[in-house]
Amino acid sequence: MEEFVNLPKTKRGQKTLDNIVRSAEELFFEKGYHATSIIDITNEANIALGTFYIYFKDKYSLYKYLLLSYSHSIRKAIALDIKPGHTRFEAEKIGLKAFLQYIRDNKHVYNIIWESLYIDKTLFVEYYEDFAQRYTHGLVTAQEKGEVVDVDPVILSYLLMGVSNFIGLKYVMFDEENDDDFEEVVDKVMDILKSGMFLSKK
Structure with a gap:
């Protein structure tokens, strides 16, 4: 699993990762994978776009995770x-x-x-x-x-x-x-x- 995600080392980082995953789940469920962009996910998670890339290299990696x-x-x-x-x-x-x-x-x-x-x-x-x-x-x-x-x-x-x-x-x-x-x-x-x-x- 580690090959798809950069696992956090702090509780704060884990909370951010969980927030990204939860937001992606909601959007993939509502809109589907292809209709959901990384910007949609970061907006839903209320984080900066760059924060996403701390944990995942792309949307596909997040989906595999x-x-x-x-x-x-x-x-x-x-x-x-x-x-x-x-x-x-x-x-x-x-x-x-x-x-x-x-x-x-x-x-x-x-x-x-x-x-x-x-x-x-x-x-x-x-x-x-x-x-x-x-x-x-x-x-x-x-x-x-x-x-x-x-x-x-x-x-x-x-x-x-x-x-x-x-x-x-x-x-x-x-x-x-x-x-x-x-x-x-x-x-x-x-x-x-x-x-x-x-x-x-x-």
């Missing part, structure tokens, strides 16, 4: 309540609910992450490939413990990521008035994952 920050914060939110003693089934359930809550609290994240596909496809690919790689590692460990069926772990990681992403779209982004605690929808998702969706013909 945001993507990496989101990847880190989402993984942290998902893992927060997962304990070493939890089975993979329990971990998936806890993680899905945590992901949905994170998205509800940070709706702008969906827009900013998915816009990367139109800013630089490489960024979009790298974001999800990195996420999948980490996910796959956990699934392989669960397979070795006999907790997960012996299927291609990469395909499984993308399948589970797809479930989380689109359940999030439906129950957070599309149903914006939804204020439940996600318990019911998470239980239903886990029931489907546990039992499968196809019935065998006898």
Whole structure:
């Protein structure tokens, strides 16, 4: 992450960096990446233009910093309540609910992450490939413990990521008035994952 940002060494500097990031998030969410200029960001943050360049060399670096920050914060939110003693089934359930809550609290994240596909496809690919790689590692460990069926772990990681992403779209982004605690929808998702969706013909 340090390659995209000049991290501050003081609390005052960190406050300024946080202000720049917050302003960029708001503008990227409202106007989109391409319609937002560095001057827009500095005006929103109420700082001098030169201050921006103390931390970032350009808008693209700031955007990459945001993507990496989101990847880190989402993984942290998902893992927060997962304990070493939890089975993979329990971990998936806890993680899905945590992901949905994170998205509800940070709706702008969906827009900013998915816009990367139109800013630089490489960024979009790298974001999800990195996420999948980490996910796959956990699934392989669960397979070795006999907790997960012996299927291609990469395909499984993308399948589970797809479930989380689109359940999030439906129950957070599309149903914006939804204020439940996600318990019911998470239980239903886990029931489907546990039992499968196809019935065998006898």
